[in-house]
Amino acid sequence: MTLQQFPYEGPPELRGPMTAALRRVVDPELSMSIVDVGLVYGVVITQDLARVQVTMTSAACPVADVIIDEIETELDRVVPAGLLIQVELVWEPEWTPERMSESAKRFMGW
Numbered sequence: 001m002t003l004q005q006f007p008y009e010g011p012p013e014l015r016g017p018m019t020a021a022l023r024r025v026v027d028p029e030l031s032m033s034i035v036d037v038g039l040v041y042g043v044v045i046t047q048d049l050a051r052v053q054v055t056m057t058s059a060a061c062p063v064a065d066v067i068i069d070e071i072e073t074e075l076d077r078v079v080p081a082g083l084l085i086q087v088e089l090v091w092e093p094e095w096t097p098e099r100m101s102e103s104a105k106r107f108m109g110w
Helices: 012-023 064-076 102-107
Strands: 040-045 049-054 084-089
Touching: 012 040, 012 049, 012 064, 049 064, 064 084
Parallel strands: 049 084
Antiparallel strands: 040 049
16 A cells, blocks of 8 residues: 555544545546645645645646546545535645656656
């Protein structure tokens, strides 16, 4: 099992389901999980809100909306009822290939 690749703040019992949900979201251009690509910058869960910060490999990413919609769909399956889901697209720090998991780097031939 891959180590947690993004900061997580929230109930310990939601860490696994949240991580699994985010791993099910695939970057269609790379055919890899957004977690392995390093697009997830962090998850914060409060009493009322599940906030996920993500980035894209480039500001010109043509599938950003598709990825964000899929994140919301997958999280909706695992977060407790009544918890608002907020996916925030951020650009800093800028994404670099160093954020990719070792398995993703091997897949890319790096």
